[in-house]
């Protein structure tokens with residue numbers, strides 16, 4: 001049977017893609033940010049997942065305001081990255097795992113999540129950036145992916161409690177899959193940031209740190225907040241932390257933090273990273 005080896009949650013700022021392309025990892029601005037990633041890379045290298053199921057939010061590349069699914073899942077053989085207007089180079093296509101995708105879709109619809117199924121899906125920086133950060137310097141990606149997109153663009157957004165339930169259902173579905181796959185669940189987004197309006201530039205360190213501290217052992221702390229409360233605490237784009245909640249929810253039992261890192265700012269964003277895994281106390 002398939003196994004969920006753990007969850008990794010990370011921010012996904014487009015400027016990171018530009019910094020990687022320009023080889024700025026050692027630059028004084030970037031160094032403290034990139035310094036957070038080697039422990040996560042080593043954890044992955046030791047556990048060698050076959051597939052990454054990625055919770056991310058599309059920013060207007062594949063879905064626009066005219067058609068906005070709340071939850072969408074890729075079921076494509078391959079996912080292409082495309083120019084989104086941020087000026088970052090596109091990355092090579094990523095292989096899908098169609099059989100696992102359709103298994104997840106069937107299990108989720110069975111559990112009353114009415115997901116949009118995407119047999120073609122362009123992936124934006126939110127989906128590709130975790131790959132570039134976690135498996136750097138590769139010619140080919142070492143994992144197949146199943147992208148799961150959660151709407152954070154057009155209100156109404158799904159509640160944190162609903163995203164938690166989605167993540168739990170995804171975890172159950174992976175553990176009920178009949179192939180011996182090793183699956184890592186990724187959550188891409190956040191932490192606090194706001195790119196527009198009167199509070200543009202808003203960052204909330206105290207909230208982020210409490211969110212990161214509670215997520216492994218007490219994820220209900222975050223799910224008790226409404227969407228307007230989360231936007232107030234984390235900013236209009238900080239609401240991307242819904243991806244962290246969904247990824248964490250895919251883990252069962254007692255969960256511990258293997259590694260975490262927090263750095264302010266990257267562009268307008270408080271950049272966070274966590275590696276979590278199930279353990280037996």
Ligand code: DHB
Pocket residue numbers: 012013014015059189190193195237240266267268269
């Ligand atoms: C920034 C952050 C994001 O999450 C994003 O999707 C785009 C830009 C930023 O801080 O610049």
Ligand code: FE
Pocket residue numbers: 012059126189190237240
């Ligand atoms: Fe974003």
